[in-house]
Structure formats: C-alpha cells, structure tokens
Amino acid sequence: MTGLLLDVENLKASYGRAQVLFGLSxxxxxxxxxxxIGRNGAGKTTTLKAVLGLVPATADRLLFKDRSILxxxxxxxxxxxxxxxxxxxxxxxxxxxxxxxxxxxxxxxSERAPWTPERLFRLFPxxxxxxxxxxxxxxxxxxxxxxxxxxxxxxxDAILLDEPSEGIAPVLVxxxxxxxxxxxxxxxxxxxxxxxxxxxxxVADKACVIERGEMRFEGAMTDFLGNEALxxxxxxx
Amino acid sequence: xxxxxxxxxxxxxxxxxxxxxxTACGLTLVFGVTRIVNFAHGSLxxxxxxxxxxxxxxxxxxxxxxxxxWAGLLIAAIAVGLIGILLEVLLxxxxxxxxxxxxxxxxxxxxxVFQDLVVQIFGPQxxxxxxxxxxxxxxxxxxxxxxxxxxxxxxxxPVVLGSMWLLLRKTRFGxxxxxATQDRDMVAALGVNQALLFTATLFLGAFLAGLGGALQIPRxxxxxxxxxxxxxxxxxVTVVGGMGSIPGAFLAALIIGELQAFGILIFPKSTLxxxxxLMAFVLAVKPNGLFGRPExxxxxxxxxxxxxxxxxxxxxxxxxxxALFAAxxxxxxPYLLKVATEILILGLFAFSLQLLIGVGGLVSFGxxxxxGLGAYGAALAVKWFGASMEAAIPLGVLLAAAGGxxxxxxxxRLSGIYLAMMTLAAAQILYAxxxxxxxxxxxxxxxxxxxxxxxxxxxxxxxxxxxTITAGVLVLLARAVHAPFGYSLRAARxxxxxxxxxxxxxxxxxxxxxxxxxxxxxxxxGLYAFSRGSVDPSLLGIPTSVDALTMLLLGGIxxxxxxxxxxxxxxxxxxxxxxxxxxxxLLLGLSIxxxxxxxxxxxxxxxxxxREERA
Ligand SMILES: Nc1ncnc2c1ncn2[C@@H]1O[C@H](COP(=O)(O)OP(=O)(O)O)[C@@H](O)[C@H]1O
Ligand SMILES: [Mg+2]
Numbered sequence: 001m002t003g004l005l006l007d008v009e010n011l012k013a014s015y016g017r018a019q020v021l022f023g024l025s026x027x028x029x030x031x032x033x034x035x036x037i038g039r040n041g042a043g044k045t046t047t048l049k050a051v052l053g054l055v056p057a058t059a060d061r062l063l064f065k066d067r068s069i070l071x072x073x074x075x076x077x078x079x080x081x082x083x084x085x086x087x088x089x090x091x092x093x094x095x096x097x098x099x100x101x102x103x104x105x106x107x108x109x110s111e112r113a114p115w116t117p118e119r120l121f122r123l124f125p126x127x128x129x130x131x132x133x134x135x136x137x138x139x140x141x142x143x144x145x146x147x148x149x150x151x152x153x154x155x156x157d158a159i160l161l162d163e164p165s166e167g168i169a170p171v172l173v174x175x176x177x178x179x180x181x182x183x184x185x186x187x188x189x190x191x192x193x194x195x196x197x198x199x200x201x202x203v204a205d206k207a208c209v210i211e212r213g214e215m216r217f218e219g220a221m222t223d224f225l226g227n228e229a230l231x232x233x234x235x236x237x
Numbered sequence: 238x239x240x241x242x243x244x245x246x247x248x249x250x251x252x253x254x255x256x257x258x259x260t261a262c263g264l265t266l267v268f269g270v271t272r273i274v275n276f277a278h279g280s281l282x283x284x285x286x287x288x289x290x291x292x293x294x295x296x297x298x299x300x301x302x303x304x305x306x307w308a309g310l311l312i313a314a315i316a317v318g319l320i321g322i323l324l325e326v327l328l329x330x331x332x333x334x335x336x337x338x339x340x341x342x343x344x345x346x347x348x349x350v351f352q353d354l355v356v357q358i359f360g361p362q363x364x365x366x367x368x369x370x371x372x373x374x375x376x377x378x379x380x381x382x383x384x385x386x387x388x389x390x391x392x393x394x395p396v397v398l399g400s401m402w403l404l405l406r407k408t409r410f411g412x413x414x415x416x417a418t419q420d421r422d423m424v425a426a427l428g429v430n431q432a433l434l435f436t437a438t439l440f441l442g443a444f445l446a447g448l449g450g451a452l453q454i455p456r457x458x459x460x461x462x463x464x465x466x467x468x469x470x471x472x473x474v475t476v477v478g479g480m481g482s483i484p485g486a487f488l489a490a491l492i493i494g495e496l497q498a499f500g501i502l503i504f505p506k507s508t509l510x511x512x513x514x515l516m517a518f519v520l521a522v523k524p525n526g527l528f529g530r531p532e533x534x535x536x537x538x539x540x541x542x543x544x545x546x547x548x549x550x551x552x553x554x555x556x557x558x559x560a561l562f563a564a565x566x567x568x569x570x571p572y573l574l575k576v577a578t579e580i581l582i583l584g585l586f587a588f589s590l591q592l593l594i595g596v597g598g599l600v601s602f603g604x605x606x607x608x609g610l611g612a613y614g615a616a617l618a619v620k621w622f623g624a625s626m627e628a629a630i631p632l633g634v635l636l637a638a639a640g641g642x643x644x645x646x647x648x649x650r651l652s653g654i655y656l657a658m659m660t661l662a663a664a665q666i667l668y669a670x671x672x673x674x675x676x677x678x679x680x681x682x683x684x685x686x687x688x689x690x691x692x693x694x695x696x697x698x699x700x701x702x703x704x705t706i707t708a709g710v711l712v713l714l715a716r717a718v719h720a721p722f723g724y725s726l727r728a729a730r731x732x733x734x735x736x737x738x739x740x741x742x743x744x745x746x747x748x749x750x751x752x753x754x755x756x757x758x759x760x761x762x763g764l765y766a767f768s769r770g771s772v773d774p775s776l777l778g779i780p781t782s783v784d785a786l787t788m789l790l791l792g793g794i795x796x797x798x799x800x801x802x803x804x805x806x807x808x809x810x811x812x813x814x815x816x817x818x819x820x821x822x823l824l825l826g827l828s829i830x831x832x833x834x835x836x837x838x839x840x841x842x843x844x845x846x847x848r849e850e851r852a
Contacts, residue, residue, distance in 0.1 A: 052426060054422060054426070073425070074422070074425040074426055075425045075426075075427075075428050075429055075430050075431065078425070078426055078427060078428035079428045084426045086423070086426075090420055090423045092415070092416045092419050092420065092423075093419065094415055094418075094419055095412065095415060095416060099412050099415075099416075100416075102409060102412050103412050103413060103416045103424070103427060103429075104427045105409075106427070106428045150427070151427070154427060154428055
C-alpha cells in the first residue's frame with residue numbers, strides 16, 4: 001500500500017465540558033512511522049482515541065484510506081485496517097496468550113502475508129515461551145508485547161501505538177524498538193504516541209509535537225531533533 | 238433415620254439443583270457480558286415452561302415417543318432464545334450504559350409485560366406437562382421408587398456445565414464472550430461487532446432460561462407465579478456463587494438444592510429461611526460469593542439528590558401544600574379521602590426509599606420488606622396481644638427497624654448490584670415466611686380486623702392523623718438529608734474511597750440509613766394496615782418493592798418532592814385505569830420501560846432540568 005493512510009484536519013475533542021484537543025492536523029503515510037510527541041497530559045492518548053471514535057470528537061476531515069471515519073463505530077474502523085494498542089495495554093487478563101491472539105484475529109484486506117501466532121512468536125520470542133499463560137501472570141513488558149501482537153493478528157495497515165516504551169523494563173525497551181521497526185519493515189504504518197523522545201527518535205520518520213492539545217510542529221524527525229529551542233519549549237529537554 | 242430416605246432426598250435435591258443451575262447459568266452469562274442483571278430472566282423461564290407444556294402434548298399427539306417429547310423441549314427453548322434476541326435489540330442495547338437501578342427497573346417492566354401476555358396467550362390455568370415417553374416407570378433405589386425423569390434431570394446440569402465449558406474455552410465465540418466480559422471497548426477496537434456478540438449472548442442466555450423452564454414441565458405445572466420465584470432463587474445462586482462465575486453458579490445451585498431438600502426436615506414451613514441463612518453466611522465470609530471477584534465499581538450508580546441547600550421558598554411551599562392537604566376533608570367525599578390517605582402513606586413509603594437510593598446511592602430492591610414488617614408487626618400486635626393502634630403501629634415500626642438493622646448489617650458491605658439482589662432476596666424470603674407460616678401470619682389470607690380505635694375511625698380523622706404523621710416524618714427525614722448524616726451518606730455515594738479517606742464511617746452511616754429508612758417504611762406499613770383493616774403477603778412481595786421504585790422513578794430520583802408526586806400519579810393512574818382494562822400490568826410495564834428510556838429523571842427532575850436550562 002502506498003500514499004496517505006490517515007488524514008486528519010482540525011480535530012477537536014472534549015471530556016464533558018473540558019476541551020482537550022484544539023484543532024489538530026496531521027497525516028500518516030503508508031509504511032511510515034509518525035511520532036506524536038508531547039508531555040504527559042498533552043493530549044496524545046486523546047488524539048488516538050478520538051481517531052477511533054472512543055471519545056466524542058469533531059473534525060473538518062478525518063479520513064482513513066480516503067474514507068471518512070468520523071462517527072463510524074469503532075469496530076468498523078478497526079475492520080478497515082486501523083489497529084489500536086492502548087497505553088494501558090488492556091490485554092484480556094483471564095485469557096491465555098493464545099486466546100488473546102485469537103480474540104484479535106481478523107483477515108486483513110491487504111496482499112501482505114497474514115500474521116499468524118507462529119510469525120508473532122518469532123517477532124516476540126518472549127511470548128513463545130508462555131503460550132498457555134494467562135494475562136494476569138505476565139510482566140508489564142510481556143503484556144505490552146502481547147497487546148501489540150494481538151492487534152497485529154487483525155492484519156492492520158496502520159496501528160495507533162500508545163506509549164509502548166512506558167512502564168517496561170529497561171532491557172526490553174531496545175527489543176521494543178526493534179519490534180516496532182520490524183513491523184514497519186513488514187509494511188505496517190505506525191502512529192506512535194511517545195513522551196520518551198529518545199525512543200521516538202530511534203524509530204520514527206516524522207514527528208508531530210503536541211502541547212496542551214495544540215500542534216506545535218509537524219515535520220521530519222531530523223528537523224525536530226535539530227530544533228533545540230522547540231524541544232526545550234515543548235518537552236523541557 | 239432411614240438411609241434410603243436420605244438418599245432419595247439427596248437425589249431430589251440434585252434434580253432441583255440441575256434445573257436451577259441451567260436457568261441461573263443463563264442469567265450469569267448475560268450478566269457477565271452485558272453487565273445487566275436481567276430481571277426478565279425469570280419470565281423467560283416461565284415462557285419456556287408454558288411453551289413446552291402447551292407444545293409437547295401437541296407433538297405427542299402427532300407422533301408419540303421420546304423424539305417428540307425432547308424435540309418439543311428444544312423447540313420451546315429455542316423459541317425463548319429468539320425472544321431473548323428481541324429483548325436485546327429492542328430494549329437492552331439502549332440501556333447498557335444506564336445506571337443499574339434503571340436497568341433493573343426496565344427489565345422489571347418486561348416482567349410485568351410478560352405476566353399479562355402469558356395469561357393472554359396460554360390462559361389463566363396452570364398447565365402440567367405430560368410425562369416423558371420412555372421415562373414413565375419409576376426406578377427402584379434402595380427399595381424406594383424414584384422417578385426416572387429426575388435422573389435425566391440430574392444429568393442435565395453437569396451436561397450443560399460441560400457444554401458451557403467447551404463453548405467458552407474452545408470456540409472463538411466463547412473466547413470473544415470472555416474477552417467482552419472483561420473489556421467491551423477493547424473488543425470493539427479489535428474489530429468485533431459488539432452488538433452481534435451481545436445479541437448472540439442474549440440468545441444463549443434466554444435459551445438456557447427457556448430450557449430450564451421446559452425441563453420442569455413434568456414435575457411442576459407451569460404457573461404465573463414461577464417467574465418471580467425462580468428469579469429470586471437465581472439471584473441467590475448468582476450472589477452465592479459469585480457474579481459472572483458459571484462454576485460458582487453450579488456449586489451454589491447444588492448447595493441450595495440440597496439445603497432445600499433437607500431443610501424440609503428441619504423447617505418444614507419455610508425452606509427459604511435456610512437459603513437465606515446460607516446466603517448471609519457466604520456473604521459474611523466471602524462478600525463476592527464463592528468464586529466471585531471484586532466488582533470494579535463503576536460510576537454508573539451515582540444517581541442521586543444533589544447537595545442543594547433547601548431554599549427559604551421550599552419551607553413556604555411546604556407549609557402551603559400542607560395547608561391545602563389539611564383542607565381536603567372540607568371538600569372531598571369518603572372515596573377521595575381514602576385515596577388521598579393511601580397516597581400519603583405510599584408517598585411516605587417511597588420517601589423512605591428515597592433516603593436509601595437518592596441520598597445513599599443504596600439501590601434497595603426489597604423495600605417492601607420493611608413496609609410489610611411494619612404492617613405485619615402492627616397486625617400481629619392486634620391479633621395476638623389485642624394491642625390498640627397507638628401501641629401496635631410503634632411495635633410495627635420497631636419490627637421494621639429491626640429488619641432494617643438485620644438486612645442492613647449484611648448488605649452495607651456490598652456494592653451496587655449485589656446490594657440490589659440481596660435486598661430483593663431478603664424481601665422475597667420474608668414474603669415466603671408470611672405466605673407459608675400459616676399458624677402465625679394467616680398465610681395467603683393474611684390477618685383481618687386491624688381497625689383503628691373509635692376516635693380515629695372516621696375517614697376524615699384517620700386522614701388527618703396520617704397527614705400529620707407523614708408530614709412530621711417528611712420534615713425529619715428532609716432535615717436528616719441536610720444534616721451531617723445526610724452529607725456523609727452523599728459523600729459515600731459519590732466517592733466511596735474519598736469518603737473513607739476523610740475518615741467517614743461509611744458502613745456505620747449506611748447501616749443507620751437502613752434502620753431509619755426501615756422504620757419509616759414500617760410506619761407507612763402500619764398506617765396502611767389500619768387504613769385497610771387487613772394485611773396480606775402481597776405487602777411484602779416484589780411488586781410492592783417495585784411500586785416504590787416506580788414512584789421514585791416517576792417523581793424523579795434526584796428530587797426530594799418527587800416521591801410524593803410519584804405516589805400520587807401512580808396511585809391515581811392505577812385507580813383510574815385498572816378497572817378499565819385487563820392489561821394493567823402490561824401498561825404499567827410499558828410505562829416503566831418508556832420512562833427509563835425517555836425521561837429517566839422523572840417528572841420533577843425533568844421540570845427542574847428544563848428550568849435550569851432556561852436559566
Ligand atoms: N477520561 C478523562 N476525563 C477527563 N479528562 C481527561 C480524561 N482523560 C484525559 N483527560 C485529560 O485530558 C488531557 C489530555 O490527556 P491525555 O490525552 O491522556 O494526555 P497524554 O496521553 O498526552 O498524556 C489531560 O489534561 C487529562 O487530564
Ligand atoms: Mg497518554
């Protein structure tokens with residue numbers, strides 16, 4: 001797949017009366033990784049949820065594969081090929097690793113080779129050793145991997161990936177970065193939400209910087225890295 | 238004691254346990270996925286029994302044999318499953334995110350609708366189904382004859398348990414159901430159409446209810462009371478086993494079946510008392526049931542009265558309203574006065590429930606228990622001690638307060654839905670006691686001759702007495718709502734953890750609320766007994782509890798004036814419409830459902846909201 005996958009123009013969202021997103025615009029190209037960077041509370045998670053219809057949102061344009069997904073039920077958006085890995089992972093803790101994968105299984109429309117548990121166990125070797133284990137007996141990092149693997153089972157063209165490096169053991173962060181790059185190599189586009197800019201810098205092609213619900217910067221990752229003033233202002237680093 | 242008798246009794250217990258488990262399993266399954274406790278589950282069971290008892294004889298006429306019999310049961314269960322689909326599509330999917338109270342009320346509306354429909358469709362008579370071909374001969378066990386059908390029934394429970402296990406563990410549908418039980422939104426984000434999953438779950442749950450009912454037809458005649466009695470038992474099974482746990486439901490059903498079978502030997506009058514003791518014991522030791530897990534407490538039951546200080550105007554309005562009420566005897570005829578008296582009493586009853594639900598967020602579904610205790614307490618004092626009204630009503634109040642203390646002690650530790658089910662079960666057990674303990678309570682006939690003394694005998698006087706007492710209690714309760722006691726209750730309602738953090742003794746306050754509400758409802762019950770001259774078990778029944786809830790719903794859960802208005806509207810409607818139609822319950826049920834869907838804030842709440850929006 002080539003071209004523009006996700007096209008968002010003037011996205012606004014609120015929780016009750018409190019507006020959190022004030023008109024964000026950004027794009028995700030096929031096969032690329034775009035990082036949504038911002039401090040804790042900047043509105044990254046809300047952005048991802050708004051795209052999926054999990055929080056009420058308005059937008060001038062919200063297109064996935066040239067189709068408007070504004071107001072479309074979440075499960076239909078997922079079926080169009082947009083996967084979601086939430087920041088709290090939300091794996092099914094009563095279900096085993098294999099059952100979690102089964103819950104995510106869905107044949108995608110693309111001509112790429114479909115994801116199977118075997119392929120995913122190769123991508124995440126840690127999981128291979130615990131196929132029958134229940135979610136509630138797994139570490140944070142293992143849960144994170146399972147959550148990603150479960151989403152891949154739906155053979156998405158793009159994934160909204162929320163803070164994959166947060167709360168996992170430092171030794172796993174490197175493995176996580178490699179897994180993200182491996183997914184990209186398989187042709188999956190990723191919209192990555194991160195406050196850990198170093199992690200984002202290691203994997204992403206483009207950067208979007210959010211501050212208090214507004215977009216401060218959209219451009220190539222290298223440009224963001226070179227712009228020290230912007231980094232200092234938006235992330236304090 | 239003869240050992241063979243004990244064996245037979247144990248087998249009897251297993252047979253009832255099976256049918257109970259199959260039914261409760263459906264309730265548990267539906268609750269697990271949809272988070273709705275479906276009151277109408279008992280109605281589905283009843284429809285299953287009626288359908289099978291009507292259909293199977295026809296099939297046997299066509300071709301006599303086991304095939305026709307079992308096919309008939311299966312068809313009945315499938316038909317009930319289809320009704321479950323209708324129920325999900327038409328009602329349940331609209332209330333998945335509503336507060337528990339409204340979910341329970343809406344599904345109770347369905348119960349009422351079914352009660353009238355079943356009589357219309359199947360006729361008013363009880364229908365005993367035919368015996369199963371091939372299983373007509375009893376078999377001999379230790380020299381005693383035992384119905385062979387019961388053995389099939391005993392096997393059916395484990396078979397259903399095993400099938401459910403296979404379904405939930407080994408199929409994609411089962412995996413998705415278990416996933417949805419835990420996190421519906423995530424399941425949707427994985428591309429699963431929740432609506433379809435929920436509809437399928439309702440089919441399965443209703444199918445099991447229908448099967449449970451259909452399997453009963455050779456043992457128990459299909460009758461119009463079986464919906465409420467089975468739902469109360471199912472609630473006990475679910476609470477004891479742990480919400481959402483199917484193995485828990487199986488174990489609980491076994492224990493209850495056996496307790497009832499052997500309870501007859503100990504308390505021949507009321508086996509339900511033992512069941513209640515079991516429930517109380519289990520919940521005291523394991524508040525989440527045998528296999529249950531702590532419920533994640535959602536914010537969904539925080540419907541309640543806002544902490545608005547009473548304005549000066551409200552006092553003026555209250556005095557004017559009181560004066561108008563007091564002037565009523567000047568213009569009203571005796572019939573109108575009787576109606577007005579009853580409206581005041583029911584208003585007081587609803588108001589006492591308001592204290593629990595609106596202020597405390599404690600969704601009591603068995604408030605009739607206290608109303609009935611007050612009424613029976615007073616009537617028994619008259620019957621056994623020849624007490625006068627002045628002594629009898631306080632005795633009734635005392636009994637109701639004691640009931641509040643006892644039931645309250647068990648339920649204040651429970652959250653939302655558990656509390657609703659426990660209170661309902663407790664009331665249902667008192668109902669059974671009043672019904673079965675004929676020597677003391679007069680059974681179905683109740684107690685008559687409960688009249689006020691000469692000085693209060695005139696309608697006008699009794700009306701004024703009622704008015705004075707009701708008004709006095711309303712003022713006291715309204716004060717309590719705005720006193721530190723009320724603030725603590727509200728704080729605990731809105732955020733349990735925060736209230737605990739600032740050092741409030743939540744359980745103590747809730748327990749007190751149960752005692753106060755129980756006493757007030759008991760006072761209403763006593764007044765009611767003397768206004769009608771008699772008491773009967775229906776005062777303790779589920780419909781009476783639901784009446785109180787309906788009044789609250791009508792008037793609005795979030796207002797203090799609501800209960801009185803709700804009582805007036807409901808009572809007036811009933812008086813006016815009931816003589817005109819055979820479909821009173823159907824109409825009431827549909828009205829309750831409509832209210833939940835269209836204006837859940839009630840009459841007063843809706844008006845207040847309008848006013849606020851305009852301002
Ligand atoms: N469920 C919610 N209700 C109300 N406010 C929320 C909710 N979730 C997040 N917020 C607020 O929205 C803002 C953005 O939050 P979020 O999108 O989670 O930020 P991020 O993911 O960038 O850390 C924060 O100020 C947060 O407090
Ligand atoms: Mg976040």
